[in-house]
Amino acid sequence: MIRTVIIGSGNIAHTRHIPNIRRSGLAVLHGIYNRSLEHSRKDAGELGCKAYTCLDEIWADSCVDAVIICTPASTHCRYTLAALAAGKHVLCEKPMSVTAGEAALMLEASDNAEAKLMVSHNQRYYGPHIKARELLDAGVIGIVLNVRSCLGLDLPMDDACPEDYNAASEVLSHRIDLMHYLLSSSVSGVTARLTRVDAQGRSRYVTSGDDTAMAILQYENGVIASLTASRVSYNGNDRTTRIFGTKGSITLYGQKAPVCVELADGQTEYFCLPDVPSQREVEKTLVDEAFFQCILNGGPPPVSARDGLRVMEVVDAVYRSNREGRYIEI
Secondary structure, eight states, rough: EEEEEOOSSHHHIIIIHHHHHHHHHSEEEEEEOOHHHHHHHHHHHHHHHESSSSSHHHHTTTOEEEEEEEHHHHHHHHHHHHHHHHHOEEEEEESOSSSSHHHHHHHHHHHTTTOEEEEGGGGGGGGGHHHHHHHHHHHTOOOOOEEEOOOOBBBOOTTTSSSOOIIIIIIIIHHHHHHEEEEEEEEOEEEEEEEEEGGGGEEEEEEESSSEEEEEEEEETTTTTEEEEBOOTTTBBBBOOEEESSSEEESOOOOOEEEEEEETTOOEEEEOTTTOOOOOOOOOOSHHHHHHHHHHHOOOOOHHHHHHHHHHOOOOOHHHHHHHHSSSEE
């Protein structure tokens, strides 16, 4: 069993990673760390694991095989570098880092370490997305021409919201990685715009991050994708993606079914996949299980540090495009 420590015991740890560890037959929750020792002890007592008082205690503990980093993105780089140096396998929450420069440092460290680094871009593991990849690989809709994809989250605009949380790196990064997964191509250029709700006088809560992000991505294989991300999609989470090809289209998370194929000759097929919750629910994925499996079988992480770097290069370009008001080549 892989003895795993959770670093950062916030919402993402409790709703996703801890339940996934407990369902897994490959790992055990060995310990938990929060910068508040009171929170660490409370969580450890409820979960039946060890409460760590500091990060150095984790790095020095030979009983720890792996860590899952669930802290804010500003900590991801230094925590990952320290964990890899201590020989701990790392599953790092997305976004991988704050900048592509940090992500490059993390990639270099993972290349030189015996331990593995995987980035938790979990939307590759959503059932409809896996099915879409199968359909695209089979050429069901021909050559892909363009994509429209949205990820709108109904997140609270209140005092509990991290002031540096933003739509581009925290939310849009999900869709950037998903497009890499579905299209098997890299982004060659970006045009993007970002907005903030409080900056428009529509909220009394001030955040330093952007609340909505819209980007048009040009891919090396000729595909154009229009991506929209929001953390203020009030009362209506939205995961809809439409992929248009020379023979038809694929709609994901549509109104009638999780996956719908509509062909140019008029044929329509709905795929009602099991265990796909409504868009308002947290969707459990196998990202943690995939992490544990790659440790045990010695294979490469399914979502590698290089994958994470590719996403951060696009995120950096999104911010630059918004700042300079122009198309940015990558």
